[in-house]
Amino acid sequence: MVGGLLLAGLQLMHSVLDSLLIFGTITLGEATPGEWVTWFVPTAVLNVIGGVLLITVLRLIRSKELIAKARH
Secondary structure, X not given: OHHHHHHHHOOOOOHHHXXXXXXXXXXXXXXXXXXXXXXXXXXXXXXXXXXXXXXXXHHHHHOHHHHHHHHO
16 A cells, blocks of 8 residues: 555656656657666665665564564
8 A cells, every 4th residue: 555655646756667668768769778777776776775664664663563572
């Protein structure tokens, strides 16, 4: 639900879907592969950071009790 809200509800960019659009513009000659790289690198880094924060942190919070039981 969070992923859907972030991508659709807040209209955030999704690197895979937007890459398809950019590849189309490269094919038509309206963009260059270098323009795609300069867009993709920061987008991929921010997607990884966001994924780690949203997925890992939320799962750690959700499973806090299980982690505490495993430690004892």
